[in-house]
Amino acid sequence: MLSRKRLTPKKVFLFVYDLGASLIAMLLAIFIINNGSLPLAQWRVFTATWFVLPITALIIFALVGFYDQMWAFARGSQYLVLVAGTSLQLILSVLIMQIMDIHFSFACYVLYWFLLTAAVFIIRFIYRFYSSSARVKRTGNDRMSQKKVMIVGAGEAGSQIITELKTSLTDRVPLLLIDDNPLILNYKNNGVPVLGNRHDIPDLAEKYDIDEIIIAIPSASRNTIRDIVDICYETDSRVSILPFYTQLQDSKVRLTDVRDITIEDLLGREEVDLNLEQISRYIRGKTVLVTGGGGSIGSELVRQIAAYRPSVLLILDIYENSVYDLQQDLIATYGNSLNLQVLIGSVRDQRRVAQIFDQWKPDLVFHAAAHKHVPLMEDNPCEAIINNVYGTYNVARQAGRTKTEHFVLISTDKAVNPTNVMGASKRMCEIIALALNKVYKSTSFAAVRFGNVLGSNGSVIPLFERQIKEQKRVTVTDPEVTRYFMTIAEASSLVLQAGAYAEGGEIFVLDMGRPVKIIDLAKDLIRLSGYIPEEEIPIDIIGLRPGEKMHEELHLDKEETLETENEKIMILQQIEDSLYLDAEVSHLTRLSRCSTVGLCPFMDSILHILREADKKSADELKMLLPEIPDNNLAAQLYLTEREY
Incomplete structure (x- = not known):
C-alpha cells in the first residue's frame, strides 16, 4: 500500500x-x-x-x-x-x-x-x-552544447545505450550508429540512424564532428574489438567501450558500464572457458596455501581461490604491506565466512616453513613466491638461486613430508632455453618438482609455465604508463623484441584449472596466443593516454639488457605437447633422458654464476634421484634427498628429524 x-x-x-x-x-x-x-x-x-x-x-x-x-x-x-x-x-x-x-x-x-x-x-x-x-x-538547451556520440554496434547493447543516453542526466547525445550488417544501413534503431560500417568511422566522425565513439558490442571477439579500436585511432574522437558480457553485472547494459579502452581490450585474447565445477571440487573445503600471496599472481590466485570457499586460506609472504592490503580486501568481501590466515615469513626460512606445514597441513599448495626481475637477478645471481631454487625445494619438500595432495609451481616461459639467471633458476625449480614427484607418492607435484602478465609489479606496462604520465620518452629495448602476454586474472584461473587436472609430474604450458611486439604495446599505451606516438611522446631504442632475449618460447622445438580438456592448457612431453638432463643442469649451473651456495652438488643430488627413480623405492629415494646448503646446522637438524 x-x-x-x-x-x-x-x-x-x-x-x-x-x-x-x-x-x-x-x-x-x-x-x-x-x-x-x-x-x-x-x-x-x-x-x-x-x-x-x-x-x-x-x-x-x-x-x-x-x-x-x-x-x-x-x-x-x-x-x-x-x-x-x-x-x-x-x-x-x-x-x-x-x-x-x-x-x-x-x-x-x-x-x-x-x-x-x-x-x-x-x-x-x-x-x-x-x-x-x-x-x-x-543539460543544455541546444544540441550544439552537447557531446555528439557515435555508437559502434546497432544490436541490443547499442539500443540500450541509446535509451540510457536519452533518459539519463548526461550531456552526451547519440547521433549515429555504425554496424557491419549492410541490410540495416540507413535504418533507425531507437530513433538513431545506421550510417555506415566500421571502415566509415573516420569519415563519419569528421563529417559529424563526433566527440565520443562508444564501442557497444559486448559479444564481439577481442580481435574484432582490436580492429575497430585501430580504426577509431584514426579519428580525433574519444573512444569508450562496453565490457564483454561476462564482465557485465547480470549481463545487463548500463551507461555506467561504459569505460575507457584498456590495454587488456587490445591484446586479442578471448574469454577463458573453465570447468568451474571441477575447480570447485578441487578447492572447496580444502586448506590451501599460496606462497608469495601478496604478489601480482599470488594475490589474484588468493582472490580466485577465496571465491571457491576453501576451508582455510593461508597466505605466506615476506612483505607485510602488500599482504595487509589483500587481507583487508578479502575481509571486506567475505567477512567471517572466509577463514583467512596471513603468515609472514620467507620460503627460504626452513624452520618457519616446516612450522607452517606442521601446524596447518595444507591440502593444496600454489608456490608463487620467487624473484622474477631479470636484470636485478643478473646483478644478484646467488639471491636468485637461494630464493627461487632453494625456496622452492624447501616448500616442496615440506609439502611432500606432510602429504599435501597437490603442489603447483608457478613457472615462466623464461625457463625455456634460458639466457639469464632468473630463467635458469626457474628451470631448475621445474626439475626439482619432477624429482620430488618421484619421491613423495602421496603428493602430486606439477608446474604451470606461462609468459608475462599484464600490469604485474615491475613489468613493462607500469613502466611505460609512468613514463607517459611524466611525458618522458618511452624506452623500448629493441624494435623487434616480442613477449607473450595474458591478464593476471586469466593466468590465475588457468593455473587453478591446470592444478585440478594435475596427476603428478606434469609441466602445463598455457596458450599465450600471439607474441606481442613491445614497441606496438608502447604505441598502444601512448594512444590510450591521448597522445600521438613518436610525435608527442617519443620512443627511444635503448638495446637489450643483460640476460634478455629477443623472443621467448613456451617449450623447446623438440618437445611436444598434449592437449587437455581446455584448449588453452597443454601438457609438455618432457625429455627425461639422463644424459640430456645432465647436460642441461650443467648449463643451468654455469649460467647461474653462483659457486658459493653449493648449487652444483645440490643439483647433482636432484639428478641422482631422477636417475635412480625406476630402481629404488620411495623410502630409498628419500634417503637421497639433499639438504639445503645452509650454515645453520640447527635448522638442518630440525628438518632432518621430521623428514621421515
Whole structure:
C-alpha cells in the first residue's frame, strides 16, 4: 500500500488518477457496448458494484508496484507491470462481482480492460516524455552544447545505450550508429540512424564532428574489438567501450558500464572457458596455501581461490604491506565466512616453513613466491638461486613430508632455453618438482609455465604508463623484441584449472596466443593516454639488457605437447633422458654464476634421484634427498628429524 513514508505529490496524483480511470473506463465500456446509450439495467449494476473497481485497483496496483516505479526512466519490462496489474485487477473484480451475483457482460469486461490499460499507460508515458524533455533542457538547451556520440554496434547493447543516453542526466547525445550488417544501413534503431560500417568511422566522425565513439558490442571477439579500436585511432574522437558480457553485472547494459579502452581490450585474447565445477571440487573445503600471496599472481590466485570457499586460506609472504592490503580486501568481501590466515615469513626460512606445514597441513599448495626481475637477478645471481631454487625445494619438500595432495609451481616461459639467471633458476625449480614427484607418492607435484602478465609489479606496462604520465620518452629495448602476454586474472584461473587436472609430474604450458611486439604495446599505451606516438611522446631504442632475449618460447622445438580438456592448457612431453638432463643442469649451473651456495652438488643430488627413480623405492629415494646448503646446522637438524 501507499505508506506515508513514500507518499509524494506525484504518487498521490497517480493514485487518484488510477482510481478515477477504473470508474470512467467501465462507464465508457458500457456506453460503447450499448452504441452510445446507458441502459437502466446496466446503470443499476454499475451503481451496485462501483466500489469494487477502485478498491481492487487500490489493492492490486499497490501490490504489483504501480507506485514504486521510476516512470521517468521506464523501460519495456516496467510497462509489462501495467498489463499484469490491470489483468489481475479485472480478474479480482470479476470474482467479487460473481460472489455478489451481479456482473456485466463478457464484452464489457474485455473492453474495460483495454480502456483501463490504455489509461494507466498513457499517463505514465506522458510523464516519462515530459521528464525526458525537462532533463534535456537542463543539460543544455541546444544540441550544439552537447557531446555528439557515435555508437559502434546497432544490436541490443547499442539500443540500450541509446535509451540510457536519452533518459539519463548526461550531456552526451547519440547521433549515429555504425554496424557491419549492410541490410540495416540507413535504418533507425531507437530513433538513431545506421550510417555506415566500421571502415566509415573516420569519415563519419569528421563529417559529424563526433566527440565520443562508444564501442557497444559486448559479444564481439577481442580481435574484432582490436580492429575497430585501430580504426577509431584514426579519428580525433574519444573512444569508450562496453565490457564483454561476462564482465557485465547480470549481463545487463548500463551507461555506467561504459569505460575507457584498456590495454587488456587490445591484446586479442578471448574469454577463458573453465570447468568451474571441477575447480570447485578441487578447492572447496580444502586448506590451501599460496606462497608469495601478496604478489601480482599470488594475490589474484588468493582472490580466485577465496571465491571457491576453501576451508582455510593461508597466505605466506615476506612483505607485510602488500599482504595487509589483500587481507583487508578479502575481509571486506567475505567477512567471517572466509577463514583467512596471513603468515609472514620467507620460503627460504626452513624452520618457519616446516612450522607452517606442521601446524596447518595444507591440502593444496600454489608456490608463487620467487624473484622474477631479470636484470636485478643478473646483478644478484646467488639471491636468485637461494630464493627461487632453494625456496622452492624447501616448500616442496615440506609439502611432500606432510602429504599435501597437490603442489603447483608457478613457472615462466623464461625457463625455456634460458639466457639469464632468473630463467635458469626457474628451470631448475621445474626439475626439482619432477624429482620430488618421484619421491613423495602421496603428493602430486606439477608446474604451470606461462609468459608475462599484464600490469604485474615491475613489468613493462607500469613502466611505460609512468613514463607517459611524466611525458618522458618511452624506452623500448629493441624494435623487434616480442613477449607473450595474458591478464593476471586469466593466468590465475588457468593455473587453478591446470592444478585440478594435475596427476603428478606434469609441466602445463598455457596458450599465450600471439607474441606481442613491445614497441606496438608502447604505441598502444601512448594512444590510450591521448597522445600521438613518436610525435608527442617519443620512443627511444635503448638495446637489450643483460640476460634478455629477443623472443621467448613456451617449450623447446623438440618437445611436444598434449592437449587437455581446455584448449588453452597443454601438457609438455618432457625429455627425461639422463644424459640430456645432465647436460642441461650443467648449463643451468654455469649460467647461474653462483659457486658459493653449493648449487652444483645440490643439483647433482636432484639428478641422482631422477636417475635412480625406476630402481629404488620411495623410502630409498628419500634417503637421497639433499639438504639445503645452509650454515645453520640447527635448522638442518630440525628438518632432518621430521623428514621421515
